[in-house]
Amino acid sequence: MRKTVRRVVAWGLAMGLAAVFGIVGAARAEIAPNAYFLPSQGVVGQELTLVGTGFPLDAEVLVSTDDRDQPSPAGQTNRVGNFAVSFTVPALAPGPQMAFITVEDVEWTVQFTVVASDASSPPDAGDAAGALWFExxxxxxxxxxxxxxxxxxxxxxxxxxxxxxxxxxxxGKSGSNGSFTLPFTVPDLAPGQHQVDVTVGSVTGSLWFLVLSGDPGSADFTVHFDPDAATAGQQIWVEVTGLAPDVEVYLRVFGQPAPLTLVGNATDVGTMRAPWTVPDLPPGKYRVEVASESGVGRFDLTVVAAEDPAPSPAPSDSAFPVPSAGETPAPTAAPQLAASGTPDLGALAPWGLTALAAVAIVTAYRLHFRAKG
Structure with missing residues (x-):
């Protein structure tokens, strides 16, 4: 009997602690490192901003453009592991280049593009305007x-x-290389998309920005990409639920020099399903910004190399019909696996807590039994 009780106690402790500490480990694992440049391209000598999230806390940020060289200090992460440091485009050949980031024992690479510059022939009135976007x-x-x-x-x-x-x-004023990053205060305009015209000397460009009706971080809609891993240039489906009725939905890849693009309109029950072509991006994980008048949300998309096994093709439009007014989607079973394919430790929390409670009950009973004896 005593052996059985001891085994129950040991099992309860093991299950309870594994579940509880497993949940903590899973929560930490979700904060994966990520880094990007704003803007993502520039001419030699131009200053970019290197932004990072999910790195070790309060640690030195080291950066190099050659993994064989000793990296140089660029700044410090804050108390939550994020950083924003200056990066001057080095004298490298025009085209895609890599920056190597080291923060304690975490190493990360991020791509930027060196743009060719010909100062002898600056743009004139007949030239097209340069790239414009908002952050x-x-x-x-x-x-x-x-x-x-x-x-x-x-x-x-x-x-x-x-x-x-x-x-x-x-x-403001453009820099010596024709680039600029200037503050723009959203004017008193109705929620929705509005145009802004930008004039720099004899060159004029225009772009659109979105005026939100509420807190920019208040978006409570959900987004699903079908498939959620695709090659550059592949057409996928963007499925959104929880929108306000009949609003326009916009999209862009976070950290890329491009404005929001209209992808579709919500139905009268707040859903949208529309095709979208993955931009010409190198393989990697990206955050895609999806915006409506109510807010902006960021959602994960993976770009895979063309030589990798082909991802599942986007289904036909009839495979996932948009619910009509008054129609309630059928509930689905709770997932048993996390997005990574590992067991969903969050689902084990009740079992872990139950096991710990059982340990407490058995221990109390044994103490009571001894006191009586």
Whole structure:
């Protein structure tokens, strides 16, 4: 009898502690490192911002552009493992290049692009405008966004006009390499997409930004990519639920120099399913920003190499019909595996706590039995 009790106690402790500490380990594992450049390209000598998340806390950030060289200190992570440090584009050949990041025992690589620059022939009125985008791509009235431009005339005033302010408003000046990162305050406009025209000397460009009706982080819709791993150029489905009825839905890849793109409209029951072509991106994991008037959410998408096994093809539109008004989707069983394919330790929490409670009960009973004896 005593052996049986001891075995029950040992089993309860093992199961309880494994479940509880397993959950803590799983929670930590979800915070995976990630890094990207803003903007993701520049000419030699241009200053970019290198942003990182999910790295060791309060640690030195070392960066190099050759994994054979000793990396140089670039900054420090904060108390939650994030950083934003300056990075000057080195004298490398035009085209894709890699930066190597080391934070304590974590190593990470991130791609940037060196853009060819010909100072002898700056853009003129007949040239197309350079690249323009906002970071973040949407905001509420009064919120400050960053207007980023590449490939414009150097050392020239930058002015903007919107429907709320049709007269040109000076917001700053381009740098010696024709790039700029300038503050832009969202004007008092109705929620939805609005155009802003940017003038730099004789060159004019335009782009769209999204005015939100609420907190930028308040988006409570869910997004599913079908498939969630695809090659560059492949068409996939974007499925969104929990939207407000009849709103427009926009999308872009986070950290890439591109504005939001309209992908579709929600139905009268707040769902959307629309095709989207994966941009020309190198293999890796990306965060895709999906936005509507109610907010912006970020969701994971994996880009795989073309030579890898072909991902599952996008299903036909009839395979996943959009629910009609009044129709409630059938409930699905709780998943038994986490997204990584490992057991869902969160589902074991009740069993772990039950096991610990059983240990406490058995221990109390034994003490009581001894006291009586």
């Amino acid at each position: 973040p791509p949407a905001g509420t009235v009064g919120q400050e966004l960053q207007l980023i431009g590449l490939g414009f005339p150097a050392d020239t005033d930058v002015s903007v006009t919107t429907s709320a302010s049709p007269a040109p408003t000076l917001v």
